Amino acid sequence: MQLDLLFFAAAVPAVLLVGLSKGGLGGAFALMGVPLLALVVDPLKAAAIFLPILIVMDIVALWAWRHHNDRRTLLMILPGGIFGIALGWATSAMVPPDALRFLIALTTILFAGRYFYQVYGPRSQGERPPLPQRPVAATFWGTVAGYASFVAHAGGPPFQIYVLPLRLDPKSYTGASVRFFALVNAIKLIPYFALGALDLENLTASATLLPLALVATMMGAAIVRRLKAEVFYPLTYGLALVAGLKLMWDAVM
Template sequence: MLPDLTFLLAAIPAVALVGLSKGGLGGAFSLLGVPILALVVPPMAAAAIFLPILLVSDLVALYAWRGHGDWRTFLALLPGALAGIVFGWATSALVPADAMRLVLGTITVLFAGRYFVRRLRGEREGSRPARAQNTIAATAWGGLAGYGSFIAHAGGPPFEIYALPLKLDPRTYTGTSVRFFACLNAIKVIPYVALGQLDVSNLTLSLTLLPVVLVSTMAGAWVVRRMRAETFYPLIYGMTLIAGMKLLWDGLSVI
């Protein structure tokens, strides 16, 4: 299936937003990608078209953020995330994706909203100490990230809820996020193939959009590299709040 003008008008901005997110500008952009593309193709096809694009953008982001990342955070989150993907695959026909969006959206809005309430009360950035690593919390939030990533393409908020309070350096935080989701997306190829979603037609459409994601991912990385922590963290918390509101809206829209 060759792309027509209507498809490209929706797909190019959708893929550009995902690329900016992969470059480090926050998960809210990524959450907008599939819904925008779903305006012109069926939702499952939109998700399938995006997976190869995500894999390529992961490679670009891994190169852009090479040398940056916190392996303790990555390894703490990974076991739970793997279990979450397996659980999502096993229960994909039983648990509605919108129910997951509703739960994740509520938790994320409360988490990010608390940050901005503190700022409005006059609490300065950096006034609270960084939270220590916690194996139990990492397993729980990693599990939600893996599960949400598989069934609802919504793994970013759980990752952010665990990782943001660690107050990593912006480059370290972004590099850790890039590595974590590159690993999850690579693993998700197996169940997507098993479900028959990666056919020739969808792969062809993905291929036509690769230049857009290459440019936008590098652009996102360029911007984040030039941000100071006092700018980066309010931005990411803001994007997290928007992501939570988007998930909450999607979950409520079917009630």
């Protein structure tokens, strides 16, 4: 693999999008990172290059959102996420990634479409009241998020399906999201090392892109801090819809 102009033409926008997402601006951007980089390198190599970058982005995001979290939500959904990673490691060879992408995409599109219909449709009653914490739903969607993150790099939409209806304060939502995916990505290091994907060549490419990743993550955090809830939630549901459509496209194509 050569770090030439063609590589950077795909890698720079990919890292910028993932960095904005890691800063808290929305999981839809993160879904576009690996497919963009996969235009110029093997998909597994693209995912391997991104993982160390994601870890460093997670550290920056954890620092940026260190004062914000929703502890109860994180404790609800994290056990399922850890179980999902283990399940993905054990069964990923048996489940076609595109089948998982399709199911997650369909669920996410219906989930986001329902929100916009309820809020802006002909019989809309404005924003719905927040849902309570639901342990069974948290475990289920946490497992799907962990599994999808391991198998198809698509953990954001399942996480949003459970957490967005809770209507947390935007800063608390982002803090919980940052912590959840920081832990998920750290755990994913184990199977990636076992697969031999984190070799010297991939780590060199990761290190080259790190400065841009750090700047993009801080930019995303700065933008989210300035968003009010009435702007944050329509924007986040809209990005979830974009993520669902992007996953659907990847699965079908």
